[in-house]
Amino acid sequence: MLAGMLTRKPVRLEDVSDVVTEQLFDVDLQGNDLNVWTYETARKCIRYGHVGVLVDAPKAGENGRPYWTQYTPRDCLGWRSEIKDGKQQLTQLRLMETITVPDGLYGEKQVQQVRVLTPGAFEIHQKDKKGDFVLIDEGTTSLSEIPFAVAYSNRIGVLESRPPLADIAELNLKAYQVQSDLDNQLHISAVPMLAIYGSRSQQKKSAQARRSAQPSRKCQKRIHRTFRKQLRRAVPQA
Secondary structure (H helix, E strand, O other), X not given: OHHHHHOOOOOOOOOOOHHHHXXXXXXXXXXXXXXXXXXXXXXXXXXXXXXXXXXXXXXXXXXXXXXXXXXXXXXXXXXXXXXXXXXXXXXXEXXXXXXXXXXXXXXXXEEEEEEEEEOOEEEEEEEOOOOOEEEEEEEEOXXXXXXXXXXXXXXXXXXXXXXXXXXXXXXXXXXXXXXXXXXXXXXXXXXXXXXXXXXXXXXXXXXXXXXXXXXXXXXXHHHHHHHHHHHHHHOOOO
């Protein structure tokens, strides 16, 4: 709902070339135009606190065009930054990706890989069957900086933020725990318990309890003698 309120109006473009305008009808090569892509980005930004966008492109000599890819904080494994020309810039960025590759004649499987980006270069390390990440591709670019932009909703530091709805989430979790405890108590109290009254064992236990509660005969005689002595002392004989 909040993401819909942020993107309720379409994005307005000014002084944009026709080539770029045509590419914005499919910004991520997944069929999503700029407005749909902005909504999904805003939704993730509100959920996690920030979201990153990488502008990627095919290698030189391959047909294709630049496209945008989203990365959540869970996908950002690590980074390095320093101040250049009066602003903070990334000098290294490591991103976790999951790609789908062919498996056999007809099957497919998902493989994890880590993309390491530096100004003007990149490396791709793919996870093998042993669980190790092996370098499978590397190259250079004509860019002097990493084409990675970050949108924050509650920034704390570089690629660090706090989700704006974290407090509400904690309150919902507390309400869920209280309701769970109440449901558990209701379940326990509503379960019928077997009880037997009037059986011989119950009568024996009751008789033993009554006898244990009453004083013994010796104790009764002792009480009577003590009471008689006190009575004789209190009442003078005629």
